[in-house]
Amino acid sequence: MAMPLLEVRDLRTHFELEDGVVKAVDGVDLTVSRGRTLAVVGESGCGKSVTARSILRLVERPARIVGGEVLLYGDESAGDPEDLLAAKDRRLRQVRWADIAMVFQEPMASLSLVHTIGDQIVEAIRLHENVSKAVARERAIEFLGRVGIPDPNRRVDSYPFELSGGMRQRAMIAMALSCRPRLLIADEPTTALDVTTQAQILDLLQDLQEEFGMAIMLITHDLGVAAQVADEVAVMYLGEVVEHGPATSVLTKPKHPYTQALVRSVPRLGQRGQDRLAAVRGSVPPPYERPSGCRFHPRCDAFMAGKCDEIVPVRVRTDDIDVACLLYGEGER
Numbered sequence: 001m002a003m004p005l006l007e008v009r010d011l012r013t014h015f016e017l018e019d020g021v022v023k024a025v026d027g028v029d030l031t032v033s034r035g036r037t038l039a040v041v042g043e044s045g046c047g048k049s050v051t052a053r054s055i056l057r058l059v060e061r062p063a064r065i066v067g068g069e070v071l072l073y074g075d076e077s078a079g080d081p082e083d084l085l086a087a088k089d090r091r092l093r094q095v096r097w098a099d100i101a102m103v104f105q106e107p108m109a110s111l112s113l114v115h116t117i118g119d120q121i122v123e124a125i126r127l128h129e130n131v132s133k134a135v136a137r138e139r140a141i142e143f144l145g146r147v148g149i150p151d152p153n154r155r156v157d158s159y160p161f162e163l164s165g166g167m168r169q170r171a172m173i174a175m176a177l178s179c180r181p182r183l184l185i186a187d188e189p190t191t192a193l194d195v196t197t198q199a200q201i202l203d204l205l206q207d208l209q210e211e212f213g214m215a216i217m218l219i220t221h222d223l224g225v226a227a228q229v230a231d232e233v234a235v236m237y238l239g240e241v242v243e244h245g246p247a248t249s250v251l252t253k254p255k256h257p258y259t260q261a262l263v264r265s266v267p268r269l270g271q272r273g274q275d276r277l278a279a280v281r282g283s284v285p286p287p288y289e290r291p292s293g294c295r296f297h298p299r300c301d302a303f304m305a306g307k308c309d310e311i312v313p314v315r316v317r318t319d320d321i322d323v324a325c326l327l328y329g330e331g332e333r
Contacts, residue, residue: 002033002034002035002036003033003034003073004031004032004033004034004073005032005033005034005072005073005182005183005215006030006031006032006055006070006071006072006073006100006183006215006217007030007031007032007069007070007071007073007081008028008029008030008031008051008055008068008069008070008071009029009068009069009070009071010027010028010029010067010068010069011025011027011028011029011051011054011055011065011067011068011069011070012025012026012027012028012065012066012067012068013025013047013050013051013054013059013063013064013065013066014026014063014064014066015062015063015064015287016062016064017062019288020288022287022288023239023287023290024047024050024063024239024287025047025050025051025054025239026047026238026239026240027068027239027240028047028051028068028236028239028240028241029241029244029315030051030234030241030244032183032215032217033215033231033232034182034213034215035209035213035214035215036215036216036231036232037209037215037216037217037218037229037230037231037232038215038216038217038218038230038231038232038233038234039218039220039225039226039229039230039232039233039234039247040052040217040218040219040220040233040234040236041220041221041222041223041226041233041234041235041236041262042221042235042236042237042262043221043237043262043280043284044221044284045284045287046236046237046238046239046284047236047238047239047240048187048219048221048236049105049187049188049219050063051236052102052185052187052217052219054070055070055084055100055185056084056092056095056096056100056102056185057084057085057092058102065085068085069083069085070083070084070085071083071084072084072095072099072100093127094128097124097127097128097176097178097179097181098128098179098181099181099182099183100181100182100183100184100185101175101176101177101179101181101183101184101185102176102184102185102186102187103169103172103173103176103184103185103186103187103189104172104187105187105188105189105191105219106191107160107165107168107169107171107172108160108161108165108168110172111160111168111171111172112160113159113160113161114159115159116156116157116158116159117140117144117155117156117157117158117159117160117163117171117175118137118140118141118144118156118157120175121136121139121140121143121144121156121171121174121175121178122136122137122140124175124178124179125139125140125178125179128179129179137156139178140156140174140178141153141156143174143175143177143178144156144170144171144174146174146177146208147170147171147173147174147177147204147208148170148200148204149167149170149171149174155167165193165197166193166194166197166200166201169189169190169193169197169201170201170204173189173201173204173205173208177208177212180212180214181214182214182215183214183215183216183217184205184209184214184215184216184217185216185217185219186205186216186217186218186219187219188219188220188221189201189205189218190202190220190222190225198225202225202228202229205218205229206229216229218230223251223262223263223266224266226247226251227247227251230247231246231247232244232245232246232247232250233245233246233247233250233251235250235254235256235258235259235262237258237295237296238284238285238290238295238296240295240324241315241324242256242258242259242296242315242323242324242325243255243256243258243259243321243322243323243324244315244321244322244323245320245321245322245323246320246321249319249320249321250321251263253319255318255319255321255323255325255327255328256296256323256324256325257296257300257301257302257325257327258280258296258299258300261278261280261281261299261301262280264278265277265278265279265280280299281299281301282298282299283299285298291309292309292310293307293308293309293310293311293312294308294309294311294312294313294324294325294326297309302327304326307326308326311326311330313325313326313329313330314329314330316328316329
């Protein structure tokens, strides 16, 4: 069994607004194993990106992390893990990029428009390593070449607005990998890219993972992407993980009704044009109107009156999958 690199335990991140408290992340439990890929999937608004940002404490007001642990393990010979939520700011700055790096969903909003790509990568390297500017620049050129950017010696002096969307995403990946992190968090890294570029980015991530031996936490709403690259899948709904297990098991024999509905909604090769896709019934409820009991029960085809609307399910083990559903065990009133 793979050793854990990162464990998230009962993570809670709330947005404290004038109209009330939005529980964007409400008791998330996740494990990322060394050298493996965990895909976190779910509809928009289920808390995937906020979970990723909370791991590195990158949430800003009015968001606030109100509870939980984010445990980062050292080398296999090291002792107890380190709780990043309790780490001092100076230590956290050391962890970012050096141990855990993040590729954000929209590179144009994450990269500085008034600095060259090379200057931004050089800065990231020199913040974490005691190297000269010339050495850092050579490494920036090296990594730009590794992520498939043509003519990296020239592109290193380009500004983000001079690059295409796929090029900017590759530059973000180069920056994230420049300090050789042990974990890469990729938040929707293929959003807004054409299908060919999407495939290239996913192949690139897998090749670099094999080369550096790093773990990847992939945030996506695309089950096809998860099936292609993930070793394990965690399914989120309304701020919590409702199913977690090996990708082959979760995507071929899902247990939770929500996961089953997501899998049914994926187009299949050979499907006739006149056949309608099976959509997930209903929609994600408003943030201030969270259902009682199981949060999915208003949309669930297996709804049991008097149980699902009153009892909060807890995650139980069935086969090789952890699932939070009253079909497989009791919960808490």
